Amino acid sequence: MSEIIRVANVFKTFEINQRRSGTFSTLRSFIAPVKRTIRAVNGISFSVFPGELVGYLGPNGAGKSTTIKILTGLLVPTSGEVRAAGFIPWKDRTAYVAHIGAVFGQRYTLWWDLPVSDSFDLLRDMYRVPKARFDANLKEFRELLEMDDFIETPVRSLSLGQRMRAELAAALLYEPQLVFLDEPTIGLDVVAKERIRDFIHYLNRERGTTVLLTTHDLTDIERLCDRVMILDQGHILYDGALDRLVERFETGRQLAVMVAGKDPVAPIEGLPLPVVQDQRLIFTFDPHQISAPEMIQRVTRHYEVLDLEVRRPDLETTIRRIYEQRLLVHDDPNVNG
Numbered sequence: 001m002s003e004i005i006r007v008a009n010v011f012k013t014f015e016i017n018q019r020r021s022g023t024f025s026t027l028r029s030f031i032a033p034v035k036r037t038i039r040a041v042n043g044i045s046f047s048v049f050p051g052e053l054v055g056y057l058g059p060n061g062a063g064k065s066t067t068i069k070i071l072t073g074l075l076v077p078t079s080g081e082v083r084a085a086g087f088i089p090w091k092d093r094t095a096y097v098a099h100i101g102a103v104f105g106q107r108y109t110l111w112w113d114l115p116v117s118d119s120f121d122l123l124r125d126m127y128r129v130p131k132a133r134f135d136a137n138l139k140e141f142r143e144l145l146e147m148d149d150f151i152e153t154p155v156r157s158l159s160l161g162q163r164m165r166a167e168l169a170a171a172l173l174y175e176p177q178l179v180f181l182d183e184p185t186i187g188l189d190v191v192a193k194e195r196i197r198d199f200i201h202y203l204n205r206e207r208g209t210t211v212l213l214t215t216h217d218l219t220d221i222e223r224l225c226d227r228v229m230i231l232d233q234g235h236i237l238y239d240g241a242l243d244r245l246v247e248r249f250e251t252g253r254q255l256a257v258m259v260a261g262k263d264p265v266a267p268i269e270g271l272p273l274p275v276v277q278d279q280r281l282i283f284t285f286d287p288h289q290i291s292a293p294e295m296i297q298r299v300t301r302h303y304e305v306l307d308l309e310v311r312r313p314d315l316e317t318t319i320r321r322i323y324e325q326r327l328l329v330h331d332d333p334n335v336n337g
């Protein structure tokens with residue numbers, strides 16, 4: 001199957017003017033600002049295949065939005081090649097945008113003063129969507145995104161959650177095969193986030209829409225993505241299965257056991273002393289050093305166990321460790337996929 005997105009060796013640098021700090025020794029150094037180059041995207045390559053839902057992760061300033069802007073044709077890369085849905089995004093943008101959808105959590109694309117339904121009608125005309133297809137999509141999206149209560153409301157009066165649902169519908173009513181979602185759940189409450197996730201899931205699994213999703217909310221990623229790419233300082237540091245990433249970097253697993261009797265906790269050779277929490281003994285262990293079955297065996301040999309549970313750290317804890325401790329390093333041949 002041929003790829004729907006192909007990014008090859010793409011760089012994007014920004015030149016910014018920065019005031020000189022420090023000495024006023026010469027007039028020139030006082031007046032002329034210094035040019036500084038920011039390498040927002042620093043030689044990235046990847047492919048996405050039709051029907052994939054790929055999470056694009058990375059700490060603040062990693063270069064995610066810059067990549068999405070290049071892929072949607074809003075920015076021209078400094079060098080490198082991009083093809084998406086058969087187009088070079090920034091070259092033939094008018095034709096290209098009819099084949100893609102884009103939702104930016106922090107930017108409005110709908111008409112501010114128009115009721116939501118009028119915005120939808122305008123989009124139907126702009127993209128020349130046949131009426132029957134448009135009406136069928138609208139009917140389905142109204143139901144899935146529960147839009148009936150606000151479809152006649154001007155966009156400026158919508159709540160953030162309502163606006164995001166309207167934005168999603170607007171980006172998808174003309175059935176693009178490829179969709180870019182940049183922080184679609186930002187600022188939403190848990191119920192609204194869940195509704196948006198269900199919709200993205202439906203789009204991808206039921207309609208086969210290809211999705212590239214940028215988010216800082218790791219529940220979005222956990223719920224939706226099998227594949228993730230991690231970007232840092234403009235480099236892709238990991239591109240592969242989410243499970244493999246977690247398996248590789250997860251530490252601090254816990255075995256929580258409820259034991260019979262009230263004897264003081266006796267140390268088990270080779271294991272650190274457990275802490276007592278909610279009437280359970282909590283043993284923290286590194287799954288790369290000792291497996292969960294072995295931990296269970298050792299502990300059950302020592303105690304009469306009434307109940308036990310192995311707890312894994314959540315995805316957020318694992319990803320935070322990866323970012324903070326810089327566990328993924330550019331050019332490490334072992335980290336990709």
Ligand SMILES: Nc1ncnc2c1ncn2[C@@H]1O[C@H](COP(=O)(O)OP(=O)(O)OP(=O)(O)O)[C@@H](O)[C@H]1O
Binds near residue numbers: 016039062064065067
């Ligand atoms: N138009 C611009 N001019 C100058 N620098 C820019 C511009 N756009 C982005 N940058 C810089 O490029 C780098 C990457 O920014 P980008 O917005 O792509 O990161 P991001 O991963 O999306 O971050 P966040 O998670 O905070 O949104 C940052 O250092 C940013 O300051």
